[in-house]
Amino acid sequence: MRRNGFLIRTLTAALFFSSFFTAFFPGVTAYGVEEPKEFISIDDAVELSKKNSSELKKIDYKVKELDSQRSGIRKIKKTIEDSIEICKTAESDMQQSQTNIAELNQQLKSLDPLDPLYSDKAAEIQAKLDEENNKLAGLNAQMAGAQAVLISFGINSYDLSKKGEYNKIIQPYDFAIYDLDASIDSLSINRQAAENGVEVGAKLLYSQISSLNDASKLQGELYENKQKEYEGDMMKYKYGLISEIERLESEKEFKNMKFDIDKINRNIDNISMSLKKMMGISLATSINLEPYNGYEKDLQSYYSYLNEALENRSEIIAAKIDLRTKQKELDITGDYMGESSDEYKSMKLSVHESEISLKEAQNSVNKDIKTGYADALKKKKALEIAQEKEKSLSENYKSMKLYHELGYVTKTQLLDTEAAYDNAQDNIISARRDYYDSLLKLEYASKIGPQYSNTAEGSVSTKMGGN
Secondary structure, eight states: OTTHHHHHHHHHHHHHHHHHHHHHSOOOOOTTSBOOOSSBOHHHHHHHHHHTOHHHHHHHHHHHHHHHHHHHHHHHHHHHHHHHHHHHHHHHHHHHHHHHHHHHHHHHHTSOTTSTTHHHHHHHHHHHHHHHHHHHHHHHHHHHHHHHHHHHTTOOOSSOOHHHHIIIIIIIIIHHHHHHHHHHHHHHHHHHHHHHHHHHHHHHHHHHHHHHHHHHHHHHHHHHHHHHHHHHHHHHHHTTSSOHHHHHHHHHHHHHHHHHHHHHHHHHHHHHHHHHHHHTBOTTSOOOBOOOOOOOOOOOOHHHHHHHHHHHOHHHHHHHHHHHHHHHHHHHHHHHHOTTSHHHHHHHHHHHHHHHHHHHHHHHHHHHHHHHHHHHHHHHHHHHHHHHHHHHHHHHHHHHHHHHHTTSSOHHHHHHHHHHHHHHHHHHHHHHHHHHHHHHHHHHHTTTOOOHHHHHGGGOOSOOSOO
8 A cells, every 4th residue: 555656646647648649649550560670769769650640641631732722723823814815915916917907908909900910919919818817717716715714714804904803813813822822831830840749749658668667677676675575574474573463564565566566567568559559560569668768958948948939839830921921912902902992901800810810829839838837847846856855765764774673663664664765766767757758848849849738638747646
């Protein structure tokens, strides 16, 4: 009972952790695709997780889809512009051709029938006249075809006014292209944040497993010592040197420690499965992690994180892209439709809404960094307390062993002190991981993302519950 607190907290955290990453980082292909090396480094875990993330593949597919739509709209716009140009050119050429025909007809009428060369001259003029008529017929066909194309796009006249050009070309096609440009740019930014999300997710799982491996190693060493103590107590009991109660207490502690080790190992297996899912490898494959001490950096100032985040976070960049696009469309609308038009007023409202969205994104990032920094400070303090407590309990345990040897304290009292000291060592491992993980998340949150709050739930401290 004295040793169950740490393990219960660790198991609870592991269940939280595994379910979180299944929800927040669901993007993996069917496992069994990749076979790992003998030892997997944290870089291997990140690389495989990115490679097998279906979420990243979905974003890539969406970008291609939007790019295809943009290309389609550009082709339609070019078709319209080419058709208008054909109509304008054909109209000019038709006018010239009609002038030429009129002149040739006049030349034909002015010929003297008594002229010995009349027939030759008339034939020459008629040939030119036929050529011009054929040309005119071709130009009429060209214009009719181009006009038919324009009508199919709802444009009844190729000679558009500024208002007509805005309504028929600028607004439906240019603005659509601008919006798609913004969407593709924003998706590309969000992809980087999502890729970072996969990266930090893999690193947090890797860190969790490494931490539990350390705890398992520590518990294994303690178990070996406990086994020797237990065997010694059994000999003492055999010769009547300790009571039945003391024997039972020693046996209980020994069995509980074995039970604790089994719990930690089950935790390792559960979280390893989550990591293997992310990496896209078979759940049946055994993985061995290279030694990893966590994100060993110092906590920087709050404003260093905040200022960087306000400059780099994907939400803010995407909001700025949208605002620039809306402002561009507003300026164009003003040029074509006038600032008193309904179209301009509507577009101005869109710009205002984009400005609000940018402020909301900035406020959200501000809040996220504040939450992350407060969490990191809390975990830093928890580590310092754990270290101080372990130091104090270490001294206390040494003293209690001496007092027990001298007969001043009971075996039960010594076991209580020993259990407290063991838990203190476990808690340092847990607190150090929690602190380093918070620094890792804060570092990513101060760049393009993901949000600190999107990963905070995934690495719930193992200190859930009482001591």
